[in-house]
Amino acid sequence: MNSFALSSGPAGDLQTFRPLANGGLPSDSLSYKSTRLMARAVNGMQMALAEAYVNGLEIPDSLYRAMLHSTMPTLFRSFPGLLAPYEWVLTESDRLAESSGELMKIQYDLPQTMLNKMLGDWEPIYPKYSMGLWENGAQDLEESQKQMIDQLIERLGIEDGDQILDFGCGWGCVPNYIMTKFANVRFTGVNLSHQQCTYMRTKMNDPRSQLSSGRFTLVEGDLNDIEFAEKFDKIVSVGVFCHVGNLTQSLQKLASLLKPKGRALIHIITVRIPNNMSSGFTHKYIFPHGRYWNHDAIPSHSRDLKTVKRWYLNGMNYHQTLTQWLHRFDANQSEFQSLDYGMDYARFRRIWRFYLLLLGTIFATCDGEYNGNGQYLLTHADASGLA
């Protein structure tokens, strides 16, 4: 069923990776149906453990991690189809992004004191909810995020004077940092989270922030609905496409917003297995309809845009980032417990510890070779070479 072997190429890519739609099985075949049945059973077991933890089962972190390290490699290597618990994980959704309102409610519009402290809040590195880059020697979270954005700048080829769109801009960290480096770059950031937009509006009135330079435009809105009269030189989107259910529509939208010689860089969580992956736990408690696209999905869904280069970033980088977030989450309990999460704090804490441990451990299994991040440099399909 799993039709690729591991071998790292010069860019750390899996040279022999050959994705097969839905694990390569026709959806009416008996094997496909039994795989779906087994995927539901595996998900049922994972959910039973997750619910027990959320409801108070005491498991030491070391045991939790050991359980994942002993099962995930087998699933990644031999039974990747079982990592897609629902049918929708395998197909494109009708809308560009699904469950956006619910996602904001249970995730992005949570008390910002909690998220900001967990993610880190400095100048110019504002809370950044995506992978930091550790493999080049970063010593702390702040430095890892700077190095990550420096790499984005280089790979996207940002030049002073560029008009840049940040598609899903979080707290404005990427625009703020890039504007410290380029005096004439202008940014437009799109984000549906009202709380994160409130954070950015405060910064837009703070003279210490580049967001107050008059070069940053904030659009509070849903990716499904945004329209712009202008087109951009560059588009950057970091950590957002796990919320995108329809890649074809999203890439069409990006193409419609990019100048003829423009470039886009998408940075997302990817899995180097034939099918996409999701988790019943994160779907219910953390990221409704969140999915991890297989590493080949962006190139294979681009019609109006073509992938001119792609990179795989080893999952150990995300493992270290999530380990830092978990430390910071644990270290700030006394302050966090007084905030309003719409539920009993003990329950909230257990949901978030389960989440941070789950993702932090999965990124580290198989030395980060199966579950990491992908970066895709895109131009218009008819563009000749890199401008």
Ligand SMILES: C[S@@+](CC[C@H](N)C(=O)[O-])C[C@H]1O[C@@H](n2cnc3c(N)ncnc32)[C@H](O)[C@@H]1O
């Ligand atoms: C994982 S965070 C990444 C944020 C930022 N790019 C970073 O690296 O810190 C995903 C971001 O996408 C935004 N987002 C998710 N779904 C969205 C939607 N349908 N419309 C607009 N923004 C959305 C979230 O509010 C959040 O800011």
